[in-house]
């Protein structure tokens with residue numbers, strides 16, 4: 001395909017319903033040569049622009065390794081990673097990586113700036129963004145995560161949830177296409193977790209961001225459009241949270257816990273409570289129980 005045709009295709013893809021922002025094909029990885037079992041084996045999937053994909057799986061199933069391969073921090077043994085239509089190579093890794101923002105588990109390991117605003121500006125300075133634009137972007141990003149009042153504060157003095165919101169501000173200031181959250185809420189208390197989830201919902205909508213969230217928290221994963229399960233380096237499920245959580249035996253086979261609301265609904269059904277079939281979120285379950293009680 002010549003460049004002009006490729007550009008036209010891309011344009012029509014964008015104005016059409018969906019664009020594949022991420023396409024992974026036959027991805028294989030091993031940390032050491034000739035490992036008995038590959039760390040990742042033949043992983044293929046794609047993600048539409050604006051989609052929220054949750055990735056779950058037991059410890060050591062390969063989730064973080066997959067994230068590192070997508071961000072070009074590791075190089076695949078075989079297979080391809082295409083980001084926004086372009087195959088990731090050692091030549092274009094620095095350019096393509098700009099399309100991806102990563103937020104990691106430990107909020108304390110993600111700070112480089114002495115103040116919150118310096119920290120958010122850091123990635124922009126590295127990209128050579130002019131100062132005027134940088135100030136606008138930092139202000140906008142901090143406002144978006146509700147941390148503008150803290151801009152002159154030292155990151156060390158913030159709560160875990162506030163730190164993660166600043167880390168997210170640092171990512172969105174760089175205007176990525178995809179945000180990858182690798183256990184970004186796992187060290188937070190329930191309030192911090194809720195704050196982060198609210199921010200993710202907001203920024204996804206505002207910037208039409210594609211979200212890939214790796215998590216052990218199935219309640220959190222239930223908010224995604226789609227969910228994938230990794231098991232011992234293999235992709236064993238690619239479905240909707242609703243479907244996955246209504247198949248309890250499967251969850252147990254994959255070594256996953258039941259979401260709290262599923263376990264409770266299961267017990268209530270056993271006690272002859274009349275509940276709608278399928279997966280119910282905590283809020284939906286509370287709603288159904290309240291309605292039953294009021295009748």
Ligand SMILES: Nc1ncnc2c1ncn2[C@@H]1O[C@H](COP(=O)(O)OP(=O)(O)OP(=O)(O)O)[C@@H](O)[C@H]1O
Pocket residue numbers: 031032039057058059060061062063064065066
């Ligand atoms: N730097 C490394 N060198 C060698 N082996 C590694 C390295 N990092 C991870 N591994 C191994 O690769 C496998 C996949 O690890 P990975 O960190 O991708 O799993 P994960 O699904 O993210 O687990 P967790 O839920 O605990 O974060 C594990 O067996 C792990 O021990």
Ligand SMILES: [Mg+2]
Pocket residue numbers: 063064065182
């Ligand atoms: Mg991990």
